[in-house]
Amino acid sequence: MNNRIGFIGGGNMATSLIGGIVSQGDTPADCIWVFEPNAEKSQVLAATFGINVASDNAELIANSDIVVIAVKPQVLEQVLTPNAQSFGDAKPLIVSVVAGISASSIEKWLEGDFSIIRVMPNTPALIGMGASGLYANHRVDQEQRDAVSKLLNTVGVSVWVNSEADIDAVTALSGSGPAYFMLFIQGLIEAAEAAGLSAEAAKLLAVQTASGAAQLISSSDTPLQTLIDNVTSPNGTTEKALQSFNDANLKIVIATAFEAARTRSVELAKELG
Numbered sequence: 001m002n003n004r005i006g007f008i009g010g011g012n013m014a015t016s017l018i019g020g021i022v023s024q025g026d027t028p029a030d031c032i033w034v035f036e037p038n039a040e041k042s043q044v045l046a047a048t049f050g051i052n053v054a055s056d057n058a059e060l061i062a063n064s065d066i067v068v069i070a071v072k073p074q075v076l077e078q079v080l081t082p083n084a085q086s087f088g089d090a091k092p093l094i095v096s097v098v099a100g101i102s103a104s105s106i107e108k109w110l111e112g113d114f115s116i117i118r119v120m121p122n123t124p125a126l127i128g129m130g131a132s133g134l135y136a137n138h139r140v141d142q143e144q145r146d147a148v149s150k151l152l153n154t155v156g157v158s159v160w161v162n163s164e165a166d167i168d169a170v171t172a173l174s175g176s177g178p179a180y181f182m183l184f185i186q187g188l189i190e191a192a193e194a195a196g197l198s199a200e201a202a203k204l205l206a207v208q209t210a211s212g213a214a215q216l217i218s219s220s221d222t223p224l225q226t227l228i229d230n231v232t233s234p235n236g237t238t239e240k241a242l243q244s245f246n247d248a249n250l251k252i253v254i255a256t257a258f259e260a261a262r263t264r265s266v267e268l269a270k271e272l273g
């Protein structure tokens with residue numbers, strides 16, 4: 001039997017997940033529900049994907065084996081507390097994509113014990129190229145894990161972590177990571193433009209180079225250092241650039257930025273939970 005999946009919130013992340021699940025084809029659209037206060041957004045989702053629109057969150061929860069929570073962290077408490085009874089009656093598997101809110105905060109607001117999976121997705125999920133970290137609390141069984149891996153894999157790749165604290169590291173890596181690579185590409189484009197390339201040519205070459213490098217890494221078993229060495233002739237251009245990065249302590253800069261993001265993720269969880 002197919003799991004019935006309900007989405008609380010029909011914004012960007014829910015839309016990309018619904019799109020991925022529907023196009024993957026295993027879950028019929030009539031097994032998917034959404035509740036979203038903005039009626040226009042709900043109607044667009046229903047018209048685009050053929051899914052059901054619930055009249056409120058209580059109706060959605062009653063009709064779902066898996067409830068995906070996809071609202072902003074700041075409103076989560078006010079979304080959950082009035083629906084504690086509905087959650088308690090239906091006891092769905094809860095999948096939260098909400099950044100920074102712990103499984104125990106969700107249980108506190110729902111006043112009960114629940115099987116909860118936390119997901120840290122990233123924006124490339126919007127184009128099916130996401131990278132998600134998943135954490136399950138101890139009440140989640142293997143069948144539930146498999147069902148949620150399958151859902152997330154419709155919009156990219158996913159990785160399980162063993163401790164909830166690891167979600168903070170995932171946030172600093174893949175959650176915030178798209179911005180790091182975009183910044184690097186932006187820096188390269190600006191340098192190339194300063195050297196005389198047109199904006200269009202610089203963007204095309206920089207983006208394709210980043211994408212090609214990523215594909216090269218993921219499509220081969222060759223160690224990363226060997227792939228770097230393969231581009232680096234002795235006393236050539238790449239060697240000069242790498243030396244310049246090294247002189248600027250690029251790896252320390254990256255590690256410091258990563259740690260700043262991870263620390264902020266820990267702080268946010270305390271502030272919001």
Ligand SMILES: NC(=O)c1ccc[n+]([C@@H]2O[C@H](COP(=O)([O-])OP(=O)(O)OC[C@H]3O[C@@H](n4cnc5c(N)ncnc54)[C@H](OP(=O)(O)O)[C@@H]3O)[C@@H](O)[C@H]2O)c1
Pocket residue numbers: 008009010011012013014035036037038041057070071072073075079097098099120121122123124175
């Ligand atoms: N976007 C990302 O790349 C990304 C990455 C990692 C994690 N996340 C997490 O994903 C969650 C959703 O992000 P998003 O970018 O999809 O945000 P979003 O586009 O703002 O979507 C949230 C939706 O929830 C709706 N909502 C508000 N109150 C509700 C209620 N009581 N019941 C049902 N729906 C309600 C909002 O409707 P209104 O607009 O009408 O208020 C909005 O459509 C966030 O917690 C974020 O931390 C997102």
